[in-house]
Amino acid sequence: xxLSMAPLPIMSSVFLSASHDCSVRVWDTRxxxxxxxxxxxxxxxxxVSIAGxxxxxxxxxxxxxxxxxxxxxxxxxxxxDDKSMLFPCxxxxxSFSNRMLxxxxxxxxxxxxxxxxxxxxxxxxGHDDRVSCVRTxxxxxxxxxxxxxxxxxxxx
Numbered sequence: 001x002x003l004s005m006a007p008l009p010i011m012s013s014v015f016l017s018a019s020h021d022c023s024v025r026v027w028d029t030r031x032x033x034x035x036x037x038x039x040x041x042x043x044x045x046x047x048v049s050i051a052g053x054x055x056x057x058x059x060x061x062x063x064x065x066x067x068x069x070x071x072x073x074x075x076x077x078x079x080x081d082d083k084s085m086l087f088p089c090x091x092x093x094x095s096f097s098n099r100m101l102x103x104x105x106x107x108x109x110x111x112x113x114x115x116x117x118x119x120x121x122x123x124x125x126g127h128d129d130r131v132s133c134v135r136t137x138x139x140x141x142x143x144x145x146x147x148x149x150x151x152x153x154x155x156x
Contacts, residue, residue: 002047002091006054016057018045024059026071038069038076049092049101058101058115060089066103068115078118085111085120091133096140104131110145110155126153 006014013029024045026036043062050057056077060066065081066089080101087106094101094115103111110124110131129149136143142156 002045004048004050004057006050007052014054016048016050018048018059020044020062022061024048024057024069036071036074038074041067046088047091049094051094051098052096053098056098056115058092058094060092060103062088064088066092066101066113068101068118078115080113080115080118080120082120090131091135093134093136093143095136096138100140102134102136102143104134104145106130108147110134110143124155126155127151 002018004016015027017025022041022044024038025034028035041061045059045061047060048057055071058066058068064085064087065079067079068077070077089103089105091104092101099115101113101115105111108127111120112122114121127147127149129147131145131147133146134143142154145153
């Protein structure tokens, strides 16, 4: 299970939860109720990240795919998978512009996707075990990753 808070001040009362029941739920903190549910994912959702614009999110699933979804359209926009991607993502993070999406994966790498072209544009290697978390800094000048190898890496 994973949580992602909407960016301030765009949608400060919204957060997302990803679940192993193959869904992502949108919650309103003012009413304490679920307001939207994205079901029908191909497998359990491991991680979720809402884009800085507040209208798009990415969800990583157990069967090694990443899905881009639109909150306004209540629909999936694209499926970001690559036949060479054999391991799921543990964490996702959008760049400041939302153009790139970073995924921390179990194959000791960080995948980088172009969200407009909907394709993987690179991989970062440097950890000696599963990458557990990835976060972009606010100006997107670097990303930070953590791993089960006990290291934190800054990628600039």
